[in-house]
Amino acid sequence: MSQAEGVETTDTLSTGDQSNINGGNSTKVDEEMRNDLELAAVYVSDAQYNRNIVFDTSPQGVRLYMLYNHWGLLALVYLLIIANLALALFEDPALFPLPIWVTLVTELICLMAFAGRLFHFGRVVPRDSFWKDAKNICIIVIISLTLLDMVIFGSLKAAGYYGVRWSRVLRPLLLVNITEGRQLRRAFRSIRNALPQILYVFLLFIFSVLMFSLMALKLFGKRGLKTKDGSPYFTNYLQIVFDLYVLVTTANSPDIMMPAYNANIFFAVFFIVYILINTYIFMSVFLAVVYNNYKKYLKEEVRQLVRAKRCKMARAFRVLQEPCGAEPVVTQARWNQLVRLVQPDISSAHRELLWSVSDTEKRGHIGKLAFMQLPDLLNIQVITVKSRPHPLQTWQPTLYSSTASQFICRMVKHKAFVYVYDVIILLNAVFIGLDEENSLISNVEWLFLGLYLLEILLKLYTFEPRAFFSKHQFWNWFDTIIIVSALISTVINSALKSTGGYSSRQILDIVFILRILRLIRVVDSIKRFRTIINTLIKIGPTILTFGQLILVVYYIFAMVGMELFKGKVRFFENGSTDSEHDGYTMVTHVSARIFFVLFHIVVVIIIINIFVAFVLEAFFVEYTVAKSDLQTSLEKKIEELELSVQQEDRDSSLVQSMETAENDLGPSETSKGGPSLMFKIASKRYKTVDGLLQRIFEADLNPEDYEDSDGPSQSDANIQNPAYDAI
């Protein structure tokens, strides 16, 4: 191994060149070393993305495992899962009917792909751990049952009998049980762990509802009161229980109260007390119980995750370590190779920065503790700001540096420019609100489009285009896409209108939506709003996990509900369903209510509360936790290297600004006299949900969790998939 390779990177730091990754100047490494590096890279990658898979560590096993983790295969699996779930839209009773054989064949293809994926997984992991993993058993059972159902259904159909595709209920479980459904499984585990606690509160809540119902029966049942549609009021106990349960959601309030209220105004007290106890107090207690359990178990799970991560990094270290004095170390050269393998798209400058954070004493090698930081360092998004001159300056230096040109640049960078455009947006909002049939107003729309286009062009003239359209300039991308799309669709619409006098409703809809989306821009001008929105955007990915959770639950309920009520509820011409309240019980049976109550319990009492708990927790973290230690050390290093972009004054308000200096990015100004390459930390944007979760609980985690997990025998047990990994 050449110890000299480390020299190369200090050069690239100043040139900012991204080549040399597979270049010829690296010395030929022998096969074994290459295998070691690949193994270590897989460990680091697993640690970075918190994968907990015990794989065969032979070179073939590692490559098979790398293939298994390839994003292409992963995307294909998700695509097929979506296709499989979407089949419900085309199956009887279908929204868009397709022949049965089309859906059956599609489902068969999906199942084959899932089986293939599982077979691949079986090759990657040791045989015994494959069969011990409940997830795999689940997938095998789901596939088998689905095949069985398809055969039965097909035979019944062929014989002309009526068949039910009961295995459709199982489809969303595939989403839960695939290897990559970690977050989803964790959410389900959170729920399952909270269930015993919720159960007791729930029983008490039901007891309360039953007691109030009995009281209502006795108080109101004998008074001969009538409901609005003339039926007897509160005479049937089960009906009362259902009505009062619905009252908890306030959906039938105040209708349910009115007959009693009309009989005697003081009966309102009964309903007020009921709502106070069951809606406000019990629902708050549900939230408290769910929130508390969510926090408790999540903390435990994240602790396990961190332990597994450390354990994997310890293994990677053992693979790469070289003796040096008392303690084994990893040299910079090997570290560089490793990082290139783990993250091929990382710039040399960025890599160099990470190294200098790890090797604080500039010894050319790092010990175990510094090496362990690598996945966390890789998970911190560092934006490399390259200070290039504006292309016009290179191309037309005299023109671009002229007084008029300089004036334009100064004008665009001035605060008033933003304010002027805020006023334009508000004016635009008023015009949008007006009737667009008026030809004057529709012409004014062209003026606004022109103004917005001018703004983008002016900004492109002032700022370096590649900096303007860099990866993290969300609002610039947003503006440009919205404006260009609006321009295109408005032109198409006008063309259609002028040629045939015909205007497509769909295109008009798109034009309107784009126009209105444009107005969102005004929020970005006000810093406080930007920070709130950034926080919301940040918790977005995790909300997606909840989206999946809700999808699974909705899908299962939808499938069951579809079979229960298929074709039973009819729509009348005016759009209302059967005018009778509780129409669904009219067409099936009163017990159908159980289905709806169950749905309410699962979705509202459990899932919505877990969702609220997550949003609360994520916001509290934003409020209270300063940047984690690791980030601070990285930032300190950037400052030390005098490569830091001047950051805006941090706002001590609601939520700290996440993407600082985003709007007033002026590379041409800050670069004057400074270095030509700068780093900026997109500090609090975590690449993975796990990263955010780990940060949430970092403060509470026991420091010793970072230290132990050394022995290979013990660590094997640690990174084992938890026993309840599947549901």
Add this chain to the structure above:
Amino acid sequence: MSQAEGVETTDTLSTGDQSNINGGNSTKVDEEMRNDLELAAVYVSDAQYNRNIVFDTSPQGVRLYMLYNHWGLLALVYLLIIANLALALFEDPALFPLPIWVTLVTELICLMAFAGRLFHFGRVVPRDSFWKDAKNICIIVIISLTLLDMVIFGSLKAAGYYGVRWSRVLRPLLLVNITEGRQLRRAFRSIRNALPQILYVFLLFIFSVLMFSLMALKLFGKRGLKTKDGSPYFTNYLQIVFDLYVLVTTANSPDIMMPAYNANIFFAVFFIVYILINTYIFMSVFLAVVYNNYKKYLKEEVRQLVRAKRCKMARAFRVLQEPCGAEPVVTQARWNQLVRLVQPDISSAHRELLWSVSDTEKRGHIGKLAFMQLPDLLNIQVITVKSRPHPLQTWQPTLYSSTASQFICRMVKHKAFVYVYDVIILLNAVFIGLDEENSLISNVEWLFLGLYLLEILLKLYTFEPRAFFSKHQFWNWFDTIIIVSALISTVINSALKSTGGYSSRQILDIVFILRILRLIRVVDSIKRFRTIINTLIKIGPTILTFGQLILVVYYIFAMVGMELFKGKVRFFENGSTDSEHDGYTMVTHVSARIFFVLFHIVVVIIIINIFVAFVLEAFFVEYTVAKSDLQTSLEKKIEELELSVQQEDRDSSLVQSMETAENDLGPSETSKGGPSLMFKIASKRYKTVDGLLQRIFEADLNPEDYEDSDGPSQSDANIQNPAYDAI
């Protein structure tokens, strides 16, 4: 001062006698000492109940202040405030109309009483601090304005003109501004402090609603859709904004969506996205912001409270201190006198216990630090369990000790006895659910009443009656009261029925409610339920504070709403209001909606969220915080003294059982061989709301807050009423 007095109390410990408090064996103390003691007692009482009033420390001032704090005067003030608020029921437009002069005279009496109370307060506090206190100014202004309004209204009425009693809006503000409304003012301050943060989220939320409304106008307005009642759908922007705002509460869902949904099924996506963003995400963010602010400011306020408490205790110590060695101390004799003055109803044994906790080294005097604990010690509820023989044992020893009698006692104490009665209660529930017109069933009711009565008698036979009906045996009291009331009302009802065949509806209602309340007992048998209910009962007093808060807000809105919509909405025969949606805008003006939106914002977005925040916080404290240090030291002392009642095994579940050993209290068994007097700590039941709040934040409070606040000059500033004490 006799140092010998301390001896007396060690005797009373074993006899458990509660006399000797104003007995003749205490030596004559001179006048100055008596004044000192009274001053110190007032300081301790202020510290115990967290009163922050700067009063004149002369003997006359102290007595005036003690009179001001007398519970009788306080009760009178609250009674008059309730009377004043209740006047709205009797004023035009009245529920129970009374002549105008009656309500005017009643209001005048209330106002005079409030003015008198304020005058009293002005005599107690120094002149300058009286006029600096915004609360007092508020009350003066309210009284003046109300008098002015009464004069104007009276004159207008006398002249036959129409008058509006606008000052009625001010009435609930009296509740806020009286000296004792501390908790309420604190809740209002919490809200005011959270407002700036809420405002930004709220503006963003409103922006989102406006944007969605604009989109709805453009998407649906031109399609010529009709709502269910045939009016054009989504054509008026302000109407859309209102409808979508209401959709946030889900009150008009799915009606508002149906026309669009019927036109194109995919328009449902618009409404789903709207509800996701505005109902789920924004409402969660509101809760997060409110909760976070609530916690933050409350912590600061409680810190100030603790500081003021320490400061007052330091003053009390300075008054009572006697030189002894290097540091001044308070002797046991003076301490005893002090505690008797502060809490005359405390038993000598209890006082002795508190002393032995303070004076751990048994030196007969305590230093400043130990003295400071006194208000906290007094706020811990210690239940003194006196082990007396059953009166029957004294009266009929042979009979009571006979085998049959012993068998009955064993039977009642057996677990099966509880289970049998649980089954009886459940059977009873079934019979209640059945038709009570049936004579068999109404006769069975007598059987159940007899069984319940038998249960109480058996328990009274087995357990010592005074222990059975001791202050903290909530469920025993509950059972007895319910059963006896049910017996009385059933007898009255039967008597009425048998004599005239007439049965009073009111009495029947009472009978039914009592019968059903009896069923609550079954909850108490299941420990998990008991613990949840105990937690709910514990946070009950603070919920009362929120009740006051909501009362204030509702009252103000009700008064305004009454004047706005008086007599405008009419009821039809069948009990429904004007069948048109938005009936109130039909009879007044569309802008009347502002009133309802404002009400929703204030009550739902702000107050309900603060309420949920409080319940969450209180539950989390129950989950996580073990007993505070002080309680543990008290408990340790009880154990040391070997006077502890054997406690049930603590349940590590949901919430630790608060009132342990409540149901299976068997003094005659535990007393065998043990001492005849035992203590039990009703550990987590705090006497005051402040106590609970202080406990909530105790863990976070800086320890130095307990140490400083010594100098008299600085501490004066500390216990000043906060600048914003009034609203």
